[in-house]
Amino acid sequence: MNPINxxxxxxxxxxxxxxxxxxxxxxxxxxxxxxxxxxxxAFNATDYKALVxxxxxxxxxxxxxxxxYDADSYARYRTVRGGDATGFNIAIARESLATTLLNPTAPLxxxxxxxxxxxxxxxxxxFHSGQAAVQLNVGPLVVPLTRAQYxxxxxxxxxxxxxxxxxxxxxxxxxxxxxxxxxxxxxxxMGDLALSSNGSAIFTCISASGNAVFLSGEQALxxxxxxxxxxxxxxVTESVYGSAAVRSAMTQLVRxxxxxxxxxxxxxxxxxxxxxxxQVKAAMDSAVLRTPTPPSxxxxxxxxxxxxxxxxxxxxGSKRQVFFxxxxxxxxxxxxxxxxxxxxxxxxxxxxxxxxxxxELGVANQVTxxxxxxxxxxxxxxGDGSDHGWGGHHLVVGGAVRGKAFYxxxxxxxxxxxxxxxxxxxxxxxxxxxxxxxxxYAATLARWFGVADTEMAGVxxxxxxxxxxxxxxxxxxxx
Numbered sequence: 001m002n003p004i005n006x007x008x009x010x011x012x013x014x015x016x017x018x019x020x021x022x023x024x025x026x027x028x029x030x031x032x033x034x035x036x037x038x039x040x041x042a043f044n045a046t047d048y049k050a051l052v053x054x055x056x057x058x059x060x061x062x063x064x065x066x067x068x069y070d071a072d073s074y075a076r077y078r079t080v081r082g083g084d085a086t087g088f089n090i091a092i093a094r095e096s097l098a099t100t101l102l103n104p105t106a107p108l109x110x111x112x113x114x115x116x117x118x119x120x121x122x123x124x125x126x127f128h129s130g131q132a133a134v135q136l137n138v139g140p141l142v143v144p145l146t147r148a149q150y151x152x153x154x155x156x157x158x159x160x161x162x163x164x165x166x167x168x169x170x171x172x173x174x175x176x177x178x179x180x181x182x183x184x185x186x187x188x189x190m191g192d193l194a195l196s197s198n199g200s201a202i203f204t205c206i207s208a209s210g211n212a213v214f215l216s217g218e219q220a221l222x223x224x225x226x227x228x229x230x231x232x233x234x235x236v237t238e239s240v241y242g243s244a245a246v247r248s249a250m251t252q253l254v255r256x257x258x259x260x261x262x263x264x265x266x267x268x269x270x271x272x273x274x275x276x277x278x279q280v281k282a283a284m285d286s287a288v289l290r291t292p293t294p295p296s297x298x299x300x301x302x303x304x305x306x307x308x309x310x311x312x313x314x315x316x317g318s319k320r321q322v323f324f325x326x327x328x329x330x331x332x333x334x335x336x337x338x339x340x341x342x343x344x345x346x347x348x349x350x351x352x353x354x355x356x357x358x359x360e361l362g363v364a365n366q367v368t369x370x371x372x373x374x375x376x377x378x379x380x381x382x383g384d385g386s387d388h389g390w391g392g393h394h395l396v397v398g399g400a401v402r403g404k405a406f407y408x409x410x411x412x413x414x415x416x417x418x419x420x421x422x423x424x425x426x427x428x429x430x431x432x433x434x435x436x437x438x439x440x441y442a443a444t445l446a447r448w449f450g451v452a453d454t455e456m457a458g459v460x461x462x463x464x465x466x467x468x469x470x471x472x473x474x475x476x477x478x479x
Contacts, residue, residue: 045197045319049449050310052303052323052369053187053214054351056343057171058330062376062392062432064340065120066134067092068413069101069113076413080379080430088384090336092118100124102134105404112410119345122352123395127404131355131364132397133477136408137425138441139375139391139434140173143465147424147433165388165431167331170374174438175214177461186442187322188217189459190449195220199317202276206309208302209326222324223276225309227301230280283312291357299327300350303369307357310367320450330373336385347371351397364399368478370445371395372438379430380415391432394441400448400479407477409435439463440475448478 068077074094081091097115102124108114114134116124126132140161149158162179163169169179176182191205198204205215206223215222287308294300302325309316309323327346332339351369358364376392391411412422415430427433439460446459456463456473467473 045194045450048313048319048363048366050321050323050363050367051187051190051445051449052306052325052354052367053175054299054303054347054369054371055171055175055209055212055214055324055326056330056347056371056373057326057328058332059167059170059374059377059388060330060343060371060392061332061336061340061386062137062389063379063386063430064090064092064336065117065344066136066393067097067115067117069094069097069115070111073112073413077379080413080415081381088381090381090384090386092337102127102406103404104406108406108410110410114406114410116348117340117344119341120348122348123397124348126352126355126397130403131399131401132395133401133403134406135394135396135436135441135475135477136406137391137411137432137434138394138408138436138438139432140170140177141434141437141439141466142462144437144468144471145433147427150427150433164390165375167374167388172213174372174374175212177439182213183216184218185212185214185216186446186459187212187214187324188220188222190217190320190446190451191215191220191322192217193451193455193459194320194322194449197319198321200276200279203280203309203316203318204320205322205324206306207324208305209324212324212326215322215324225280225305227305229284229305229308230277279316280309280312283315284308286315287311289357289360291353291360294346294349294353297346297350299325299346300353302326303350303354304357307354307361310358310363311361322449332377333382333385333387336381351395355397358399366400368396368398368400368445368448370397370441376432379413379426387429389429389431390427391434396445396477402477402479405477407436407475411435435470436475437462437466437471440466440471440473443473444475444478447474 063077068074078091082089096118100116100118100120102114102116123132142159142161145158145160150160152158161173172178172180172182175185177186188205194204195201202223205217205220206225207215208225210224212222289304289307289311293304306323306325329339329343354369355364358367371394373392376389377386378389411425411432414423414426416423417428425433425435439462442460443456443463446456451459463473
């Protein structure tokens with residue numbers, strides 16, 4: 001049995017996870033629950049590599065992030081998003097895009113051109129210097145789909161991701177290939193394979209942004225950190241009710257062996273959490289970063305915490321790590337123009353500063369950051385914003401990225417409901433029908449990380465449905 005296949009759960013696995021969740025419900029933070037980390041199939045990692053998922057919660061508006069620029073496509077975009085009887089206008093002025101116009105090494109077919117949002121100067125510079133790439137029109141798919149197949153009633157032959165356009169479900173589907181309620185993510189599954197390559201397996205999957213199912217594997221469990229590092233167990237690290245004696249007694253209680261199985265397991269996990277906190281503090285204290293953190297930027301603070309953990313990778317005994325950070329605010333049904341500008345600025349500055357930090361640490365070629373989001377949004381305006389969509393454009397940043405390039409297919413700019421070829425890449429209101437699946441996107445990252453082709457099916461269950469010339473298993477954006 002494949003130990004990381006979520007479709008093949010055993011009674012033993014169920015009991016193991018039930019015990020973990022029971023412990024998580026006690027005074028320990030969920031992130032510090034590290035029971036049952038054991039043996040795992042793994043690749044042999046002799047170097048260091050890290051993947052960093054930058055999740056844009058709420059559903060980022062694709063059309064105003066990577067903005068169509070060539071004259072014909074922009075005219076169509078302007079017609080759809082421009083002012084109407086309500087007086088609202090969610091189209092970005094073409095002249096304001098001149099400084100963020102992307103000039104790829106290989107021009108796109110048909111004379112297509114794109115610019116990044118005007119607030120994304122740092123990421124524009126990284127694109128032109130070859131450290132950033134754009135993956136066009138990616139989103140969850142079970143199988144390749146045409147518009148006619150999407151509209152078919154035959155869901156056995158033409159399955160679609162469940163509960164499309166739902167925030168919680170599509171966040172989960174992006175991270176796990178299944179809707180809300182899923183317990184195992186593809187980042188965690190890669191962590192399962194990497195455990196034996198790391199001296200301290202508990203530091204394989206780390207979130208700087210709270211709980212994230214993306215990092216949960218069958219054996220790899222998410223470890224949470226905050227801006228200052230490990231989450232402290234105050235009862236054993238600080239005086240309790242002003243008494244050092246109480247703290248000492250608590251420390252002794254949670255470290256001693258117990259005869260009762262669950263009590264003993266509780267103490268084992270607690271002791272491990274205390275020791276891990278000490279190890280994380282030592283790792284982060286050893287990191288001296290000169291790269292400044294952009295001010296008033298929570299995403300940048302998360303990414304700089306990740307950078308400090310990477311700097312302390314030798315203390316943590318890490319060869320392979322998967323990180324998760326996030327920022328919210330992208331559900332812009334209203335106020336799209338003003339609201340997204342601030343978000344794009346913070347995203348660009350944060351990812352730019354993080355790349356600079358990896359250069360400072362000498363690991364730029366070993367760390368890759370990539371964006372993800374619930375879904376893209378409608379091309380049509382609902383007045384002052386856009387509504388829930390499907391496919392969207394995403395960014396990949398790092399020294400190993402084959403940058404200054406676009407990957408995937410540039411979707412036509414259309415909202416028409418006709419049989420014309422250009423109208424087949426949306427499912428209404430300009431909601432993009434993805435031409436690249438999340439599985440293809442993830443497989444390209446996973447292969448660079450060290451996952452073998454023979455292990456891909458256990459990490460990405462829908463990948464077996466792709467692999468044609470139109471839906472390649474390797475999108476090519478990683479060196």
